[in-house]
Amino acid sequence: MPNNSSHSMPGQAPIFSAKQVSMDFGHGKKICHAVQNVSFDIADGAIVSVVGGSGCGKSVLAKIMLGLYAPTSGEFLYQGRPITDQRDHWNDVQSVFQDPFSCFNQFFTIHSQLKDAFGILKNKPSRAEIDSRVDAALRAVNVLPAEIEGKYPFELSGGQMQRMLLARIFALRPKVLVADEPTSMVDACVRANILDYLMKLKHELGMTIVFVTHDIGLAYYVSDQIFIMHEGQIVESGIPDEVALHPKHPVTLQLIDDIPDIHKDWIKR
Ligand SMILES: Nc1ncnc2c1ncn2[C@@H]1O[C@H](COP(=O)(O)OP(=O)(O)OP(=O)(O)O)[C@@H](O)[C@H]1O
Ligand SMILES: [Mg+2]
Structure with a gap:
């Protein structure tokens, strides 16, 4: 597939729209073309997985x-407009990254940080509203508020911390969540839970989710649409049944071969 084709779902207004977007680092011989001429639309309320090595x-x-x-070149739009103000943007678009410990300060309790997270919002809710949203968010990720009361990040496991990151998202309710390898540090059981929480965010809060992973098996499980990336380009895209069950690009075939045995049977060809 040529890399300047548009990877989009028909008939819906996009929340993100990329037109010929490239991102380079460095100069001259040391230049790295990290993202090259990618074009796509992401529909409001969709779960889109970005999969690649x-x-x-x-x-x-x-x-x-x-x-x-x-971007170094091209046009990247959120709700039809370029991103000019990061704070405005983070009001709507939040992230969960690979390493949950780096996202929490070790010297403050988890509970206080979940509450302080609301500081990023332009219209901060009342204290009572914050308390009830944090409690509901903890329950949404199957944690009783009493379990983490008074606890610091270092007192929790990696899997528990990852759930705390997701609790923060349940509490803040951004329009869009960008989840970059949120399941990489956890075992298969917690991983399945996290995927279920992502789907809950979509179904209960109508959130748009961009899910970044190495694992096309996970992507198949959660997504409405899959983008396969290779050397900065989107080399294949489409609905999961198309991409995972009828792969066309050699990179996609390789990614299917690389699915961990533990959930290989998620994709039955
Ligand atoms: N700030 C930066 N400065 C220079 N090069 C960078 C920077 N960030 C990323 N790169 C380079 O861009 C390329 C893409 O990096 P990226 O982090 O997007 O990979 P990735 O697909 O997320 O990989 P992984 O699965 O290992 O997380 C790599 O070659 C990386 O070295
Ligand atoms: Mg990465």
Whole structure:
């Protein structure tokens, strides 16, 4: 597939729209084309997975979506407009990254940080509303508020911390969540839970989710649409049944071969 084709779902207004977006780092001989001429639309309320091997540009693309990088060339739009104000953008678009410990300060309790997270919103809810939203968010990820009362990040496991990150998202209710490898640090059981929480965010809050992963099996399980990335380009895209069950690009075939045995049977060809 040529890399300048548009990867979009028909008939819906896009929340993100990329037109010929590229992101380079460095200069001259040392230039790295992290993202090259990608074009796509992401529909409001969709779960879209960006799948590819290490170094193919997934996280750089995720950071463009978060407004952390402005593309070197091309046009990247959120709700039809370029991202000009990061704070405004983060009011709507939030992230969950690979390493949950780096997202929480070790010196403050989890509970206080979940509450403080509301500081990022332009219209901060009342204290009572914050308390009830944090409690509901903890329950949404199957944690009793009493379980984490008074606890610091270092007192929780990696899997519990990842759930805390998701609780923050349930509490803040952004329009869009960009989840970059949120299941990489956890075992298969917690991983399945996290995927279920992502689907709950979509179904209960109507959130648009961009899910970045190496694992096309996970992508098949959660997505409405899959983008396959390779060397900065989107080499194949479509609905999961198309991409995972009828792969066309050799990179997609390789990714299917690489699915961990534990959930290989998620994709039955
Ligand atoms: N800030 C930066 N400065 C220079 N090069 C960068 C920067 N960020 C990313 N890159 C390069 O861009 C390319 C894509 O990186 P990216 O982090 O998007 O990969 P990835 O697909 O997320 O990989 P992984 O699956 O290992 O997380 C890599 O070659 C990386 O070295
Ligand atoms: Mg990455």
